[in-house]
Amino acid sequence: MKKAGKWLTILMAAALTTGALSACGGQNNNNATGQVEEANKGGNETSQESAKPESGGSSQDATQSYEDWTGHTVEVPTQPQRVIFHGETTGDLAALGVSPVGIMLSSVEGTLSEKQFQDAQDVGFPFNVEKAVELDPDLIIFGNSDEAQYGTIAKVAPTVTFDTFGSLDERLTKLGQLLGKQEEAKQWLEAYHTQEAAMWKAIRDGGIGEDETATVFTMYPGNRLFAMANTGLSQILYSEGGLKPTPLVQEALDAGQGFVEISFEKLPEYAGDHLFLLTPVDGAAVNELKELEKGQVWSGLEAVQKGNVYTFGLLEAYSDALSREWLIQQLPKALLKSE
Incomplete structure (x- = not known):
């Protein structure tokens, strides 16, 4: 774009x-x-959404039940490795040390965080489902409340909606839950x-x-x-x-x-x-x-x-x-x- x-x-x-x-x-x-x-x-709101870990299996295979922004309950990995983040606040992920495989490139072009995401692939705006399939994500974080789009995207991988216009505290806390970075989020905030x-x-x-x-x-x-x-x-x-x-x-x-x-x-x-x-x-x-x-x-x-x-x-x-x-x-x- x-x-x-x-x-x-x-x-x-x-x-x-x-x-x-x-x-x-x-x-x-x-x-x-x-x-x-x-x-x-000296150094660098509490989430309303719930995340409950499932027991058993290796840490990489473990999942948690997560209730997202618009009310979907989704089984997501506790330690996702291939994340697509589609929203306006992509720089939040860099603060937590997370390198997504896919982003909405227009959200970082010309910004202070652009260099942090030079290895991420563009999944476009609107969201390009075919590109997402190519990236083989294990978690998609979708910064939109459009149910029609969500239904299509959720067929690619576990998908949660996310309020990118929430407060900084809300966003970082919820991302910490989703990305297995709770301690990093707490320390950063x-x-x-x-x-x-x-x-x-x-x-x-x-x-x-x-x-x-x-x-x-x-x-x-x-x-x-x-x-x-x-x-x-x-x-x-x-x-x-x-x-x-x-x-x-x-x-x-x-x-x-x-x-x-x-x-x-x-x-x-x-x-x-x-x-x-x-x-x-x-x-x-x-x-x-x-x-x-x-x-x-x-x-x-x-x-x-x-x-x-x-x-x-x-x-x-x-x-x-x-x-x-x-x-x-x-x-x-x-x-x-x-x-």
Whole structure:
């Protein structure tokens, strides 16, 4: 799949799975960034789905009964060796040290985790059943709730549906169960949350108040403007100890939406104290975003006038575990305007 079409793929997949789709300088900034780096030297929700191991046989042949995201009870291997992961958060597997045999390549093209999956085969979007058969998987993790597709894919190998738009904790915990990596998932999450807490402390110490709000925007071709909610960069911004969503973004979060398409005129109603722009992949959308930034509505926003606007590449600000680690390093630099 071409990179220009990646954002459309993400939006389509999100719609299927979610049901919708002040700065301080000088020494304070240096100290704040240092706190995060120090925490990082120390190391890198509980699942509602059940997994019950079956006794007998070798560990490689052992199976467990697993209830997946959409309610299927599936007999899956406890130590799968040939995994196909078809979803948007492929980088989660790298955090657990798992190398899948098949992935949705468009989910990693141009991202921070692309090199981690250079040996994996592309099973396409939509899911290519013939390619999956060639890969001879012993487990397929399918990030979609479409029952018709599931029925076809499940004929290839044991298949479980998986909510790739769940929280980081939910995803890693469930993947740990499915992949025989429970301890790795636990250790990774503990280290991550230590780093995340240090990041927010650094940002608070740098002068960003506890009640300050933030909004993430991006553009899709055709002047389609989106305010992001329960996906990507927003998930870390609105995490415990983080920045607050504006009321309209909170409504989207409460509704379980990944994003909301809005008109340019609605920008002031969605805009927070800090604005994050995700640079699109598509060239036309990049130009349209630049035009938006030149307009009166955008330039009239208080955050813009105060210089509280931060830009990240769309492909850098994914929801997966590796992207979240990267964002922990980058957010203090952006918000505190430090290098």
